[in-house]
Amino acid sequence: MSGQTDIQRSILPIPDRRSTIVTTFDAKDPDTAFPPITPLRPPAGAPNVLVILLDDVGFGASSAFGGPIAMPNAERLAKTGLRYTRFHTTAMCSPTRAALLSGRNHQTVGMGGITEMATSSPAATSIRPNTCAPLAEILKLNGYSTAQFGKCHEVPVWETGPTGPFDHWPAPGGGFEYFYGFLGAETNQYYPAIYENTVPIEPERTPEEGYHFMEDMTDKAIGWIQTEKAMTPDKPFFVYFAPGATHAPHHVPKEWADKYKGAFDDGWDALRERTFAKQKDMGIVPEGTDLAARDAVMPAWDDMPEELLPVLRRQMEVYAGYLEYADHYVGQVLDTLEQLDILDDTLIYYIIGDNGASPEGTLQGTFSELISINYRGDIETPEFLASKIDDLGGPDAYNHYALGWAHAMCTPLQWTKQIASHWGGTRNATIMHWPTRIAPETSTPGGGIREQFTHVIDVAATVLDAAGIPEPSTVNGITQEPLHGISMLYTIDDADAAEQHHTQYFELLGNRGIYHKGWSAVTIHRYPGLPGITQMTQGFDEDRWELYDGSTDWSQAHDVAADHPDKLAELQRLFLLQADRYGVFPLDDRKAERLNATIAGRPELIRGTSQTLFPSMRRLAENTVLNIKNRSYSVTSEIAIPEEGVAGTIVAQGGRFGGWALYAVDNVLSYCYNTLGVDWYTTRATSPLPAGTHQVRAEFAYDGGGLGKGGGVTLFVDGTPVGSGRVEQTHPFIFSGDETTDVGAETATTVSGDYDARDSRFTGRIAWVRLDAGDDSHDHLIDPEYVYHVALRRQ
Template sequence: MTEPVQRHFDRTVLPLPDTPVGGKVAPTVGESVMPRIEPIRPPDGAPNVVVVLLDDVGFGATATFGGPVPSPTGDALASEGLRYNRFHTTALCSPTRAALLTGRNHHVVNTGVITEFATGYDGYNSIIPRSAATVAEILRQNGYSTAAFGKWHNTPAWEVSPAGPFDRWPTGMGFEEFYGFMGGEAHQYNPGLYHGTAPIERPEEATNYHLTTDLADRMISWVRQQRSIAPDRPFFAYWAPGATHAPHQVAPEWSDAFRGQFDQGWDALREETFARQKKLGVIPDDAQLTRRHDSIPPWDSVSADRQRIAARLMEVYAGFLAHTDHEIGRIVAALKQLGEWDNTLFIYVIGDNGAAPAGGINGVFNEMVTLNGLQEQTDVVLSHLDDFGGPKANNEYPVGFAWATCTPFQFTKKFASHFGGTRNPMIVTWPDRITEGGQVRSQFHHVVDIAPTILEATGIPAPTVVNGVEQQRFDGISMLYTFNDGQATGRRQTQYFEIQGIRGLYHEGWFACTYHGKIQWKPGKLPAFSDDRWELYDLSSDYSQAVDLAEHHPDKLAELKALFDVEAERNCVFPLDDRGPMRVLGARPTIWGDRTSMSLSQGMIRMPEDIIRATLNRSYSITANIETPGDQLAQGVLLAAGGYFAGLSLYVQDGLPKFTYNYFGSKYTTIAASTQLAAGESTIAIEFDYDGGGLGLGGLAQLLVNGAVVCQERFNETVPFGFSGDEGVDIGMDSGTPAANTYHGTFPFNGTISEVTIQLR
């Protein structure tokens, strides 16, 4: 006779044992007592947890924190919960998300920069270690249902492919359900979606489709399903839409509601926002409005045409943010309707960093132009004014309005040195536990503190071992102590910040920082790190980093600079690297590896853009071996890369082989055969001979059918660095937005593709 199995709930070692409990085994069933099968459950009373994380939103954007964009959902949440006005992110998206989900500093989990810029150094390789299990994995193994919706951007770029591996995708890192996109941004009307690890297209039946709405629908449906099937099992949902990262896309009824509301410009908008912030009490009465940096032009110096462009870009952004607030409201309403609201810890972080300055001084219609280091002409942007916010726009407002929505702070996204980049609003509600709704909390906290807060709230300890791997320390500190004690002394005494050489350190009320002379919208030669000018702020009396005390307290500055080095060494920040895209050359694995040719098969879609990026700034060929139908004209895409904003496509239309090169959506060049393909087997190829000697130069494109040149044309320029932030490479169709302007939709090929071979030459 065997002894009954005893279950031990040592939650510090995961996974927990799942053997049946009790009972007795005897020679016969009649003499035995059946053990109980008891599913693993969290501690009694553990709440549901919802984390909402927006993208690229400045501290002073929403009306809930004094901004110009009405946010009734944010207002309602703040009235029954708490507003945090000294909460910080890392200043960049992937690092913030990695820190939030793991509770560790971003360099410690190898995410010191976005995944696309990964290098081989510890701190920067984008490989979140298994010794830093996500809060989703911890909750899942303690009996929670878990799901992620929206933006991920935390899988190494070379692993985002149909070949995986998939253990660093959301479903391999603690989320049982994932519906969203893997990269840094998404088209709001035609996103590159994944369900789990499978690429999917947006719902075909959807009318007036918008990604944010789709993500809200998916989360609401998932929660309802959980409540129906497992009502006694709490859930953890991570909802991270593409909003309000570029492209700023929203239906006209949302953006048109803001017509004329930003004609006063960014200088006046900051003054207006600052006054509202003080009236609301979301900043202290003695806070100062920081000055405009010399690199940002005063509004009155901007030409009338540029003012018109800038104001309309800001109207579209405001509509995008207002629409996002509306969709969050739908999620909140659903939780309340299901009776889940009172015992739901709802953490709403308004931005993974400050507002984005990627639109540059003037703002852009197509952000991919500036991301490739080029400049749009005013007349080009003006010609698209009515298209802003639509499916063919990748618009981004100018840095002046980005800066204005970061009121009252200096600078914007990427500035880990200043609060315009790192200080984001946060609202926390939990009706069952937070009894002082409507108040402001001012303890200094950081995004790494979210995971420990969730664990303390759920009664689940930080594990020491997960899946056989010893866990590294948590860098975060639970914020639960602030929920019902607004006067509690802040428990975070030290926090470093660093993004691409821009750095800062908070310590016991002081802040030392340097922006390393690095102005994204005004590139120039950077100083040596040893020559950086550091600033010093006393945050006990200077909420907004307005008064630099470096010259008055040199000893304190020296102390904090030395402490930064200690923290940098401890957190794998070194070596400092201030390079941009050039840092990745030869620094990380690629899909290509050492190959010079790659053959792809029909049906392979949404493959990473790395595949086609290897052809940029060099000669190459693309060859498709196909079989066309005998009863109809051949139609459809053979290979497509990119989409509306830049790309290329090799295809057949009405039986005619064609090749289109899309130069940033402003110039489409199409070359086509004049003779229709005969039924049966054919070979269609494009050969491109690059001029060489620089980036983004032209070359000769030749279209070949069965080995013979049928047409050719010279291109004067080509895209130097990349086509898109969210589209990839497709064989046999064109997923997402079309790369060519001669067809619509996915334009699937109606024949058979044996293979498509890309040859680097």
């Protein structure tokens, strides 16, 4: 691949060089000559770069690393690439993604937690400082084409509305020239909340027509790559391919889940044993490694109720199908690179998980995350779950598997996602593939294994090293913080090369750890926020530290703190030094306070008790709309009705798994409150709407007496009551993780079953819609601990 090696690249953008010597008067003069225009390109030999980042996949899931789930395309890359068995993330999605794309530790770039929990502390603002230019920006300013597909979850929540600003969106602010994906932690894979750059768009097909976001984003990525290589074949690309898989909801076509029928019938404890044996046989874990014990707060398979077992088994079958399905589409991207004859010239990272497997599906799993998040676990009895078993994985479910399966997916390690102290939360199977640089003799016939300690912050340094691009000293006039990672290229030629990433701290939600030259000292401050798990309540100084000797204990199975108190004290001091260096302090284990924008010190997009919306406003995320939960409220709109009558949505918030809508059916004003996708409460007017311009209103009078209570509904036309009804129970916490508020038509799924999204466009005219919240809020009754649980289970 051609490139330019005679220009300085330490100051970005690269200053333009303009010839200022003019020796002729007439351009027709034979002596008239200027250097030809040369498009900017990276240095010669710079590879294409493809970074694949899956979501919520534990170390022990993939068949390429001894796991039970077939990932033939991961194996395909591993056979001629390198498998890294000690690659680490941060234990949670937003921090891992921010670290990956910046090459700096997550607190340094303001992502000490998820965006929804941002505070004014520099470690947790969710705002990447301009002293830490992202990898995509550095590559773009050196002549790369850049594109991101799939999940983001890095945009500050107050900037996710249609007015931006867009400085922290993938495109344009994150350095990507093109973005196709979703902004939040998760999305419905059948009805996703997609943005193309900064514009919300809707899928062209329905689930019944075969739509799934995994296929869609893959098609978009393939099309983008093909176009880039057709138009500018000499220009390398950087593609960041980040599916929602396998974050909940675990959505996958039934035939993929059915491939695993019966595979997990003996439960998660037996699965851990089988996986561990396979990992040892494959050399993924070294001889002498022990299987780390299951923590006492996690249930054993034998302790689960017999009537629940069929549902638990199906949960894991669906998850396994989902992961293999995602790998299948990764394979289609690889096929495209092969067909374009650029696979060998492409540096590929296949990072199988942005943290450990997710424990957020509760101790028994859930048919719909929204049920458990809204603290209505009482609905999901064994009988209820059994009645929904055939829906799991399909568009009528929003399912997540049980904690026990998540722990099994992290075999042979302790703990899961959220737990940054232990390897189960942070160690992720990773493959590097680059045939131009990775010679066959550097690996065994089944692929090379590399055991050096590595971390997600090493990816940016590796990519720049591979491209021959120096770290810039300034970007857009701003002096840059040096990269924190170490290039991994030194591991390619020598499997036994001494590791160069000697020290790495870990911190998230108060859980802390430090790795240094083979040793790790860790302390768990908080368990995952789940119903049924009693939280620890000690202060930071009371946390109990553990010590592990990595030279003899690969899996952190044997705490040797009592045997080596001096070594433990040495590492504890080192943690303090590293935490201070990278801006971790102050440690923050506050709960509801971090969800209150005023206390946390972050901007809030919506203030007051009233909000006016207009017909062009669609895809408004829940945190950009007035909160009307746990109180009385009214929804008022001025509409124009033609002589033939109207139908369609005036305004709606949420969708199939919960929300409310004001709409018309056959010219009759209607209001529907959908409680958790389980109960629908519909109120209709007793007479049709008259033609002309009118003001319609739905008033909800909250019963009070606690959270999520019911209330009475009254419909009005021009101030005159025209219908009444009742809602027996409401959502106390959230309507959805990705469904939105829409005026004039519904996107994705619909709140009411009276119509679908394609039939939801209002056939009259809407001048405005106003939401007004009452002064009877019961939010002061919310348990701070549970508010914290809600936030964590939305990431």
